[in-house]
Amino acid sequence: MNTPEQSQLGKSAAYIDQYDASLLFPIPRAGKRAEIGITSAPPFFGADMWTAFELSWLNLRGKPQVALVHFTIPCESLNIVESKSFKLYLNSFNNTRFADADAVKARLRADITEAVWRTEGAPLAAPTTIGVTLVGADNFDREPVHELDGLNLDRLDIECTQYTPAPELLTVTPDEQPVSEVLVSNLLKSNCLVTGQPDWGSVQIRYSGDQIEQGGLLQYIVSYRNHNEFHEQCVERIFMDIWTRCKPTTLTVYARYTRRGGLDINPFRTSHPQALPRNVRTARQ
Template sequence: MNTPEQSQLGRASAFVDQYDASLLFPIPRADKRAEIGITGAAPFFGADMWSAFELSWLGPRGKPQVALAHFTIPCETRNIVESKSFKLYLNSFNNTRFDDVDAVKARLRTDIAEAVWRGTEPAGSVPASIGVTLIGPDLFDQQPVHELDGLNLDRLDIECTQYTPAPELLRATPNEQPVTEVLVSNLLKSNCLVTGQPDWGSVQISYTGDQIEQGGLLQYLVSFRNHNEFHEQCVERIFMDIWTRCKPLKLAVYARYTRRGGLDINPFRTSHPQALPRNIRTARQ
């Protein structure tokens, strides 16, 4: 079983510019989910939406090609992919020839699907449900920038003293009628699980249920500031803490993290089936 400590994180890495799918480093989701009380089926749906800004390959005549890429990895896959390994894998396309953009897209989908489902039993029994979209230079200037919609918690003048996750800060006020709110903050920060390097993000929390006390929620989000965990794991921890402490009828948590190494990761988790958010970057991304 792969562990984060066995990955290329924090190590000098050789630059590989010829296609190599073995560079992808999957890490099982199960261990970190067990830490937050998930031992069977998760109480959420969703996906990890990745954007890649440094993708290039060679056309059949050797001319370099470039594109932006969006990847959608369902949260029910067995594994996440460690982000540095994802970057190294994408770099391996740099001096590799492909017949056309469809060949690149197919190769990406096949390799990523194999990595995120690796170890699933019986072998070959899982769908290759990985979304891959490539955006060529002719559409670059049509790519939107938009901040997360919702009431901004950062307007609150609060004291913050806790910088490791403190779910006890979460409170909900019983209401005769459930409320529906969308709350956002740009103050989410956590650190890489292995290297301790900072990860900056914005988060959107949508819920229906007893009203969540906004000051406590903002203090709780700030409490991730010195916490070491991967993006996907932080979002699932936030979801589970709100789900168990505030007991909403419905809940969705969506975070957009700033890019590192040409990649950003944007996990979305929801208690009820719904369409994924559009993968639109924020200004900081």
């Protein structure tokens, strides 16, 4: 079983410019989920939406091609892909010739699908493939920028003293009428699990049920500031803390993290089946 410490994070790594799928480094989701009380089927649906801003390959005449790529990795997959390995893998396309963009797209889908469903035992037939949308240079100006919708918690003038996850800050007002609301904050920050490098993000929380005390929720979001965990794991921890402590009837947690190494990761978790949001970047991304 791969562990984060075995990855290329925090280590010198040569850039391979000829296609090499073995560079992808999957890490099982199960270990970190067990830490937050998930030992069987998770109580959420969703996906990790990635954007790759640095993809290039050669056409059959050796001319470089460039594109953006949106990836959708279902959260029921067995593994995440460590982001540095993802970057190294994408760079391995740089001096590799492909017939056309469709061939690149098919290769990306096959390789990453295999990685997120990889097991130590016999190969597992992937129940679902990942989503891949290739955006060519002719369509770059159609890529929108939009901030997360919702009531901004950052307007609150609060004191913050805790900088590691403090779920006890989450409270509700059960004597009030149940509400349905959408709350956002740009103050989410955590750190890479291995290197400690900062990960900056914005988060949207959509829920129905007893009203969550907004000051405590913002303090809780800020409490991730010195926490070391991957993006996907932070969002699942946030979801589970709100789900178990505030007991909403429905809950959706969606975070958009700023890019590093030409990649951004945007986890989306929801208590009920629904369409994924469009993978639209924020200004900081």
